[in-house]
Amino acid sequence: MRPPRLRDTKHRKNTELYPLGGFPKPVIYEVSRWLIYNFATGKANISGEDWGDIFAKAIDGEHLSSPVGLADVVIEGQAWSVKGVQDKKPHECASLRVISGRNSPDFSYGIENPHHNVQETGNAVLGIWNERVNIALDRFDYLRTAILIRNVNTLEFTLFEEETHRFNVNEYRWEVNKRGNFEGFDKTNNQHKFTWQPHGAQFTIKYKVPASAIRFQIRRPPVLDFEETMAQIGFENNWVTIKS
Numbered sequence: 441m442r443p444p445r446l447r448d449t450k451h452r453k454n455t456e457l458y459p460l461g462g463f464p465k466p467v468i469y470e471v472s473r474w475l476i477y478n479f480a481t482g483k484a485n486i487s488g489e490d491w492g493d494i495f496a497k498a499i500d501g502e503h504l505s506s507p508v509g510l511a512d513v514v515i516e517g518q519a520w521s522v523k524g525v526q527d528k529k530p531h532e533c534a535s536l537r538v539i540s541g542r543n544s545p546d547f548s549y550g551i552e553n554p555h556h557n558v559q560e561t562g563n564a565v566l567g568i569w570n571e572r573v574n575i576a577l578d579r580f581d582y583l584r585t586a587i588l589i590r591n592v593n594t595l596e597f598t599l600f601e602e603e604t605h606r607f608n609v610n611e612y613r614w615e616v617n618k619r620g621n622f623e624g625f626d627k628t629n630n631q632h633k634f635t636w637q638p639h640g641a642q643f644t645i646k647y648k649v650p651a652s653a654i655r656f657q658i659r660r661p662p663v664l665d666f667e668e669t670m671a672q673i674g675f676e677n678n679w680v681t682i683k684s
Contacts, residue, residue, distance in 0.1 A: 456582050457499060457518055461601055461652035470498035471599070472658050480661040485592050491524040495586055509575030510541075510604055511583065519580040521604055523587045530589040530598040531655045535648045538587060543568040543636065543643040554638050555616065562614030562624050565636045565643060570606040587647065595660055600653035 458464055474494040478486060486494070492512050496503035501515035511519035523540070527533045545551040545564035554561040576583045589598040612624045612633065624634035635644040 457515060460584065460603060461650060463599065463601075463654050467498045468599070468654055468656060471495065472656065474498065475597070476658055476661050479592075479595075480664050482663050486524060486588075486590060488522070488524050491588050492522045495520065495522050495588075508579050509572040509577075510585075511576040511580060513586075514580065517580055518582040519576055519584070520601070521576075521583070521585045523585060525587065525589055526591065527589050528591060530591050530596045533589050533598060533649055535646060536587075536589065537635070537644050537646050538585075540569070540643050540645045541572070542641040544641040554622070558614050558616055558622065562612065562622055562634075562636070563609040565622070565634070566607045566609045566612065566624070569643065570609075573604060573606050576604070589649070594657070596655075596657045598649065598653050598655050600650050602647065602650070 458467075471494055474497055475486065478490060478494070483490070492503045495501075496513045499513070499515055501513045501520075503513050504511065507521075508514075508519070510521040512522045513520045521540075523538045525536050525538055527536065543565045545554060545561050545568070548568050549564045551561055551564055573583065583604040584601045585604045586599070586601040590596075611627055613627055614622055614624050617623050620638065622634075622636040622638070623632055624636070625631065626633050633646050635646075636642070
């Protein structure tokens with residue numbers, strides 16, 4: 441379904457690549473091809489950088505060496521923050537926690553003692569996230585988060601995406617748990633939504649896996665033989681220059 445024609449959307453210069461969560465089959469096949477290639481070259485797991493490269497190749501986009509706010513992968517005015525997590529049963533996973541950056545209220549707001557005012561600190565953590573969203577949306581018309589859940593033993597994967605948006609700081613209350621970490625709860629339903637760790641400033645967001653998530657499994661490829669690969673690419677010792 442194409443985007444609706446509205447009188448007040450003319451400020452958007454670009455059309456979204458595909459509807460939210462509606463990954464075209466060629467994208468899933470291309471993601472799978474690059475996953476298989478990574479395992480064929482001997483990788484035991486898929487890192488966050490690997491996933492960024494794979495997703496960018498699958499949509500013919502660019503994986504930025506330095507993110508613009510939360511934008512990691514971009515194409516024609518659209519941007520994605522790409523995240524990968526591990527789970528024993530990706531196809532059955534209903535919710536998950538995703539590390540979403542390092543937010544330092546001390547650096548950003550001058551809050552030296554985060555425990556002095558827990559709510560103020562929590563608001564500051566969300567304020568940092570919101571500003572990163574702002575930075576990305578200053579450059580791009582659309583911003584999404586693409587999350588790949590993986591089990592590299594069974595080679596099962598679940599892929600989904602959400603619109604990446606700002607959080608209203610007034611909708612969440614913060615408290616400190618037994619481990620000394622800050623937890624943010626939705627005031628309307630009391631559900632745990634965020635975790636922030638004072639030591640390291642790691643910020644985590646909880647997501648629910650939507651009905652639109654794509655679940656797929658790939659076949660494990662044989663690992664490429666080193667000597668055969670060197671012969672295939674025509675390696676010679678003169679490819680190496682030794683400088684004394």
